[in-house]
Amino acid sequence: MTEVEIIRDRGPRNYSRRKFIKGVIAAGATVSASSYLFRGPGVLTAGQARGGVERLMTLTVNGQQRRVDVLPYETLAMTLRYKLGLTGTKLGCDRAECGACTVHIDGVTHYSCSMLTHQVRGREIRTIEGLESPDGELHPVQQAVMDEGGFQCAFCAPGFIMSMAAFVEDNPGASRAQCAQALSGNLCRCGDYNKILDSAERAVELMDQRA
């Protein structure tokens, strides 16, 4: 085992800069490029943030008004998952590559990992938790997935289902090919596309029946 010297002095009091300056050639450089991060309320206190954005805001999520303390650079996915407890919205990439985080904003699909929460002030947000009606009746898309036994690991499922729901609500009688186009912003690593499209077709049918 190589010898590693760990210097555990806390704070600048006992800190001798000369001690390390030789040979310091890298810091956590690889991390800085990594990802969006979650900032909790632990360090900063609520109130006015730098840049003058009001941090305390009211979000309309699944028909409910939720008061929440949001940092200026916080993504909607982080607010939903870590501040509002809505963990049904998944993070597969955090960078607009996979669609696992898809939610509806005013009925339109968006990647919640790539939107700032401050952008959705005053707009209607719908997540996977808001599709089922309060009495437990599934949304036609969810029912379609139940009927077709859709998804494997299902980590992609909330995102796909949100994309599917927005599409079939607006496009009665859509074809399998049109559904595929509409779902092309979502990635399924289990490759369950065949069954996902079976479910989408079934959802179109169920929407028709409901109409």
Next chain:
Amino acid sequence: MAEKAIGRDIAPPDLRAKITGRAKYAEDFRAEGMLFAKLLLSPMPHCRVRRIDPSAALAMEGVVDILTADDPMMPEITGVAAEAALTNEPLYEGEPVLAVAAVDETTAADAIEAIRVDFEPLPFVVDPLDSLRPGGPNARLDGNIQWREGQTREIREFKWTDDDFDAAGPDRLPMGEPQVEWNVGDVEDGFEDADLVLEETILHQSLSHHPMEPRSCMAYWQNGKLYLHGSTQSTARTHAALANRLGMDQSDVVLVAEYCGGGFGSKISSAPIMDVPAILSRKTGRPVMLRINRYEETYIGRGRPGFQSFAKMGFGNDGRVTAIDLYIVQDAGSYGSSGDFNTAGTVASLCYQPENIRFRAVSVYTNTPPRSAQRAPGGAQIVAMLEPIMDKAARELGMDRLAIRQVNAPGPDGWLGANQGTLSSCFAREALDLGAEVFGWEERTQLSATRRGTKSIGVGIGISPFVGGSRGMDGLLVIRPDGKLYIHQGIGNLGTHSIADTARAACDVLGMDWNDCEVVWGDTSRNLPWSSSQSGSQTTHAHTRANHAAALDAKGKLQEIAAGALGGSPDAYDCADGRVFQAANPGRGMTFAEAARRAIDMGGRYSGHELPDDLNPMTVASANNLAGEGLMGVSRDNYGGDGSIWSWVMGFAQVEVDVETGQIDLTEYTGVTDCGTVLHPRNLAAQIHGGAVQGFGQARSQKWVFDPQWGVAFAKRFYTARPPGILDVPLEMGWAAVGEPDPQTPVGAKGIGEPPIGAGAAAIASAVADALGGQCLCRTPLTTDVVLAALTGTEQPYRPLETHV
């Protein structure tokens, strides 16, 4: 009588939770006072940590603690090329060096930025052939291969000679002394007997697993016990591995892993990263969440080993393979001992039953991310490599491409590998026939290399066998006084639905209604039995057997209880619809609920207070906890059996290759399987199709790219090496199953996770070659630049053995 559960389409019991957002994956758990951890990753492919100065970081508000490889709490990881969670000698760019825990993730990341680490660069290598050159760099300080002889395992330096390299020239595989060699017959005789001999240099890339859910985990301690929420393919095996790594008793570790967002072999046990939150939490006395993002997953999330290889095959005029000479140089990555290369040789022998075969290989460490089994490890590579050669042979011999596979495919008396092992069952030829029929092979081959505008049509076949089972696991179930059957599963819920599908074996033995069966899984505090790992497609076979055995045990007890109460011999009693009754007089019997109450009163073996003595200790501990709660069925799978268990998928693909752009459109795909009895048709289709989609990514788009000068990765995340999306696959795919039961296993079912991926990859490789008029491209992935160069007859963008480009 209740309809049998086996063979029907039934939505799995966890589906509703998965589609309403209620299913909790590892990153969805929260705990009071939870800290967030962040990793510092190595910026270099090989280096030594000379000094760490965390003082500035530790002085930051909100930073709680740091964990390094030297921390006395870090477990000692022993074993050759074993991997610790944190290291002072990173062997690849992106390897975790240390972790910081802070009140939130941003603070932890800021702290990582503030830590000063003095790294001393060390020699590195990313191409195995460079490492085999005389004087070439070694990926590890002590050598470049793992030497195995008998029980001996050690790292050694392994080099070829200048003559070996000179003899081969730049574009053929040099074939110096192999690390492994085995022979069946004599290949030279085989080539002498051959009417046609083909020889190719083939490159198969390394590629990431990239499950949709990165391997995040959260841990906390309570009363000396570790509670860990993780993402893992297996439950019982991961629990055992975690306890073992941490030097703890299994009873002091609770693993919660009810859902897993995919693994594909990269999360068989999900070690070693789970150590980080586990130890940081012990150190800080607070819960710790380690959220792994996609960027980190690219590095620590494992990959399939690449091959640089030489294949020479001899054929008789009848298409029969007379000889295979195979030499594989495996890129073993930085840790472990991936056995892909060995399996590749075995699979080649099984697919083509050659009269003679020589297999040689060397597995070389490189300073690239660790490899692990990826769905059909070794199998998926070799069939994608050799199937286009079979096509070429068929063309040159004037044979149909299906026929040449039929001529060589094994029957039930087929053999495989160096020891010429036998099979438990094999319906490969039947699967080929059925596939040809379902796909419409005869009509479609008429389209070979015909044009549709700028598109050239190709059709192809990929045959793909893989291990599909194991024996000797435990089954554990309880009929409770509510009359329901509780089937406890130590297997993981990795997306294959096997937690539910293998439980059907127990349901049917007892003649129950599936709605009266409850599956218990995913949390080791819920009394789970010992199981196979969820790898190598073992689960379906191993756990239909184990659950069958446990259900037979329960049935025997039901019969005894009923006979004791109502008279007659136990054999005269039958079970159906939640009752045990006299077969000759069905009115005379009792409900399972009543029998369960009696079992509790009777105690002993009936209630689980006495257990068989051949159970695994984990099963014993679980059974002890459940004793007295109902009528217990518990047994080890002692059915035995001869030969190894292999399943097959035959993939049939049609593509259109744009001759102006090199773009490949996959227009049709059908997969046909021999995996024994079909447990759940719709789910089987999902495995066949989902695996094939991954195979399409393997053959077409996913790869690793390393800067040879600095050894750092270029193809990271999804967008640089994109897995197939929904528009990259046919709008509708076909499937079928032979459905012949394996005679050596009571339910007749074999596993299906692995073979579909090789079938998808090989079928598309074969179809592309066909569209190109029979040219073997001998390289994956088939990116448009490679295809276009072949179409235009211009120089290929890469040298034949050039890797990580």
